[in-house]
Amino acid sequence: MAAPKALDVKNLSVTLGGKKILQDISFSIDEGDFFIIIGPNGSGKTTLIKAVLNLLPYTGKVSLFGKSVHKRAGLGATVGYVPQKFDFDRTFPITVAEAIDVALQKGLRAPEQRKERVDDALGQVGMADYAQARIGALSGGQVQRVLIARAMVNQPKIVFFDEPLAGVDVKGEKSFYDLIQNLKESQKLTVTLVSHDVTVVNLYADKIAALNRTLVAFGTPQDVLVAQNIKKAYGQGFGIFRHKQCLKKDPQTQSPQEGERCRLFGE
Ligand SMILES: Nc1ncnc2c1ncn2[C@@H]1O[C@H](COP(=O)(O)OP(=O)(O)O)[C@@H](O)[C@H]1O
Numbered sequence: 001m002a003a004p005k006a007l008d009v010k011n012l013s014v015t016l017g018g019k020k021i022l023q024d025i026s027f028s029i030d031e032g033d034f035f036i037i038i039g040p041n042g043s044g045k046t047t048l049i050k051a052v053l054n055l056l057p058y059t060g061k062v063s064l065f066g067k068s069v070h071k072r073a074g075l076g077a078t079v080g081y082v083p084q085k086f087d088f089d090r091t092f093p094i095t096v097a098e099a100i101d102v103a104l105q106k107g108l109r110a111p112e113q114r115k116e117r118v119d120d121a122l123g124q125v126g127m128a129d130y131a132q133a134r135i136g137a138l139s140g141g142q143v144q145r146v147l148i149a150r151a152m153v154n155q156p157k158i159v160f161f162d163e164p165l166a167g168v169d170v171k172g173e174k175s176f177y178d179l180i181q182n183l184k185e186s187q188k189l190t191v192t193l194v195s196h197d198v199t200v201v202n203l204y205a206d207k208i209a210a211l212n213r214t215l216v217a218f219g220t221p222q223d224v225l226v227a228q229n230i231k232k233a234y235g236q237g238f239g240i241f242r243h244k245q246c247l248k249k250d251p252q253t254q255s256p257q258e259g260e261r262c263r264l265f266g267e
């Protein structure tokens, strides 16, 4: 028998406050996929993640690893989630280890076991030396790593990140994606991520969904990232994304120095 899909969404619709937010969304991703959801502001990306995690009422069918999410109480250990705009209260005097410990499953009682899990999660994100540091003393990039550790602490099979890169510079973005890619491979993790940056997704994504209240396109980056879909998701007035690097001119030939990742976007 084929392995169940990591995430299987069938005919999902969401109505909030009498307004139809998502309409008839169907797609599925495999275990180990790096899945990225793109779409403009207000297109329903956060709503989709919340519905999939059973945090919002919906119609349709959602299964994680072959089990209907309707039957789940809470998120459970299988799932890690970093909500949009989630941050620690930096003025609150807690340590990194304490901030992660609170996310641990209730069932895990023994203090040594809890400490081991927390240390393990911090090790995975390269923050092992910071367990006793105050949250308030960390840089933005370090806080982001702690958020990833927090999502990983219950050893989930799938993790959801909702726009984790707001306020992070380009260098921080690259190390974030490299870290996630690394975790994905070392922990056999399935990753679902909402991103604004269409240019990075073709470097990392196995599957992409372009969303605008309905599913505009779904598939591999090569299938999805074509001008027609981007226009459909983002509107006619929207140009094709170009990374700054792609527009640099070669000093000798004066032609644009285009790399692999620049060429994919429609032209
Ligand atoms: N609880 C709610 N009640 C009514 N409308 C909502 C609610 N939550 C979100 N919306 C609306 O749903 C749309 C999609 O929101 P959201 O999923 O946050 O989009 P995105 O994450 O893509 O920016 C927006 O128009 C938003 O105003």
Ligand SMILES: [Mg+2]
Pocket (backbone or CB within 6 Å): 045, 046, 047, 084, 162, 163
């Ligand atoms: Mg959102």
